[in-house]
Amino acid sequence: MNGKPSTIPGLPEVFASIKVPRRGGFLRKLLAFAGPAYLVSVGYMDPGNWATDIEGGARFGYRLLWVLLFSNVMAIFLQTLAARLGLATRKDLAQASRDYYPSWAAIPLWFLCEVAIIACDLAEVLGGAIGIHLLTGLPLLPSVLLMAGDVFILLVMQQLGWRWIEAVVVLFVAATMTCFAVELFIAHPDWSAAAAGLTHVSLDHESLYVAIAIIGATVMPHNLYLHSALVQTRAVARNRRDIAQAARFNVADSLVALNLAFLVNAAILIMAAATFHSHGLVISELSQAHDLLNPLLGSTIAAPVFAIALICSGQSSTLTVTLAGQIVMSGFLDLQVAPWLRRLVTRLLAVGPAAAIVAWQGESGGYRLLIFSQVILSLQLPFAVFPLVQFTSDPAKMGRLVNPGWVKALAWLMAWAIVALNVWLVVQAVSPA
Numbered sequence: 001m002n003g004k005p006s007t008i009p010g011l012p013e014v015f016a017s018i019k020v021p022r023r024g025g026f027l028r029k030l031l032a033f034a035g036p037a038y039l040v041s042v043g044y045m046d047p048g049n050w051a052t053d054i055e056g057g058a059r060f061g062y063r064l065l066w067v068l069l070f071s072n073v074m075a076i077f078l079q080t081l082a083a084r085l086g087l088a089t090r091k092d093l094a095q096a097s098r099d100y101y102p103s104w105a106a107i108p109l110w111f112l113c114e115v116a117i118i119a120c121d122l123a124e125v126l127g128g129a130i131g132i133h134l135l136t137g138l139p140l141l142p143s144v145l146l147m148a149g150d151v152f153i154l155l156v157m158q159q160l161g162w163r164w165i166e167a168v169v170v171l172f173v174a175a176t177m178t179c180f181a182v183e184l185f186i187a188h189p190d191w192s193a194a195a196a197g198l199t200h201v202s203l204d205h206e207s208l209y210v211a212i213a214i215i216g217a218t219v220m221p222h223n224l225y226l227h228s229a230l231v232q233t234r235a236v237a238r239n240r241r242d243i244a245q246a247a248r249f250n251v252a253d254s255l256v257a258l259n260l261a262f263l264v265n266a267a268i269l270i271m272a273a274a275t276f277h278s279h280g281l282v283i284s285e286l287s288q289a290h291d292l293l294n295p296l297l298g299s300t301i302a303a304p305v306f307a308i309a310l311i312c313s314g315q316s317s318t319l320t321v322t323l324a325g326q327i328v329m330s331g332f333l334d335l336q337v338a339p340w341l342r343r344l345v346t347r348l349l350a351v352g353p354a355a356a357i358v359a360w361q362g363e364s365g366g367y368r369l370l371i372f373s374q375v376i377l378s379l380q381l382p383f384a385v386f387p388l389v390q391f392t393s394d395p396a397k398m399g400r401l402v403n404p405g406w407v408k409a410l411a412w413l414m415a416w417a418i419v420a421l422n423v424w425l426v427v428q429a430v431s432p433a
Contacts, residue, residue: 008336010092010229010327014162018234020246033249035166036230037257039320040079040223042169044072044261045176046317047127047310048120048377051286051370052213053265057272058283060207062190062197065269067211069198071218072262074414076254078219078385079227081392081403081411083250086228087236087243088401089391093228093384094331096391109383110332116221116380117328118349119373121321125351126370128314130286134307144355162233165319172316177260179309180267186297189274197273205428212425213371215418216378218265222324224384229327240400247401285367286310379422385415 009015020032056064086092091099094113098106129143138146203211236246275296276283283289293302329335357369389411393403403411 008330008334009090009232010095010225010330011233011323012336014233016232016235017162020234020236020242022237022242029245030249030252033234033246034253034256035163036083036227036233036250037079037253038166038170038173039230039323040227040254041257041261042173042313042316043120043220043223043226043320044075044218044258045173045264045313046120046123046217047130047286047314048123048370048374049214049217049265050127050268050310050313051123051367052210052217052374053268054272054276054283054286054289055371056207056210056214057269057274058276058281058289059210061273061277062193062270063200063202064207064211064214065194065197065266066199066201067203067214068218068262068265068269071215072258072265074215074418075219075223075261076258077410077414078224078388079254079258080251081388081407082224082227083231083254084247084398084401085388085392086231087246087250088398090232091228092232092327092331093225093388093391094328096228096331096397097387098332098334100387100391106332109387110328112380112383113222113225113328113332114325116377116384117321117325119376119380120220120222120324121318121349122353123370123373124314124318124321127286127310128318131307131311131314134287134290135304135311141355141359144351147351169316169319172312173260173264175312176309176316177264177267179305179312180264180271182305183271183293183297183302184267186302187271187274189270190278194270194273208421208425208428209375210371212378212421213374215421216376216381217374219381219418220377221381221384222321222328224388225327225331226320226324229331230323244400283367286370375425378418382415382419382422385418389415 018032018035021028053068056067082093085096089096094110097109101109125144125147128147129140132138132143132146133140231246231250234246236242272283272289275293276289279296281292290303290306293306294300326337329337353369389403389408391397392401393408393411395402
């Protein structure tokens with residue numbers, strides 16, 4: 001054990017703040033539990049996802065759609081485990097790690113998670129800045145610096161109540177989905193080729209880097225910490241019946257929210273394949289994709305819809321990164337930091353590299369940095385997945401919610417599959433051409 005067990009919730013200001021009806025129909029209870037997975041899902045359609053999906057579709061057509069599907073199945077599975085950990089133990093993944101591991105292991109895990117959070121926030125900064133640049137014409141570097149100013153959005157929203165935050169995030173998700181439904185309608189993709197891309201597993205040295213980025217952009221490590229804390233916002237009675245019921249409804253919440261996120265990501269990749277790959281175009285900047293949409297699709301609304309969706313996805317994702325940072329710092333270090341200070345530190349650590357890359361290499365450098373940030377997330381993923389699988393397979397921690405044998409086997413298989421892909425990428429990177 002690493003010192004005294006954590007006793008302060010990761011989000012103390014909203015812990016058990018949402019009442020759950022003891023009586024009532026299925027729909028009423030489903031709506032009471034709906035929310036945590038939607039906040040998690042916005043991280044699966046942030047600007048980092050945009051870059052990897054556009055890169056995958058423009059360079060490889062529909063071939064990497066199966067990677068998106070595989071990543072989504074993995075995300076649903078692992079997020080369900082994270083939710084069950086929070087419900088069974090009333091601890092988030094960071095707290096459970098601090099309580100279980102000695103400090104020599106827990107502190108490096110915290111540091112690696114912070115790296116992942118900064119990488120994710122870096123994607124929000126760059127994506128939001130590019131969206132502002134596309135919509136207003138403001139130069140990219142000032143747009144990056146402007147993104148430092150959204151630090152206090154979450155703090156203002158929290159004053160309205162937690163359900164308002166969830167409602168605003170769902171609104172952003174709906175806006176992003178609507179935008180890409182419009183893009184797909186205009187693009188007229190080859191649906192038979194898209195179906196083949198979902199079912200035909202194909203991966204080579206050329207597509208490996210993008211595939212790893214897609215996995216990192218979809219199965220984000222910080223979202224596992226986030227989900228294990230968010231489920232604790234519901235006031236669930238501490239008895240077997242109510243905890244089991246909460247676990248079932250959280251599975252439903254995850255299935256709906258994360259499959260919607262999959263549809264958004266699939267729509268982005270399909271749009272890129274239908275619009276850019278079919279014309280033999282390789283995209284090196286998000287603004288290049290934006291500028292080409294109108295002439296290629298023959299519609300004046302395609303480009304502005306693209307920019308609006310980019311801003312919506314960036315702003316919603318930045319809320320969840322803020323919360324994840326608070327949970328991770330509190331859980332691993334047992335340290336309570338003012339939310340505004342935590343948010344400011346994370347954002348400044350992201351703005352610095354983003355501004356430097358944009359000033360040095362322009363938007364093409366920013367686009368490559370977006371994709372690289374998602375590769376970093378994939379490389380950090382095992383350090384969150386292995387503890388999660390270990391804890392949720394422990395009967396002493398989980399009680400009746402412990403992983404059954406088949407879940408445990410599948411979870412370890414997924415964990416080692418992520419490691420194998422990351423090792424393949426590293427070996428390819430260091431091997432001589």
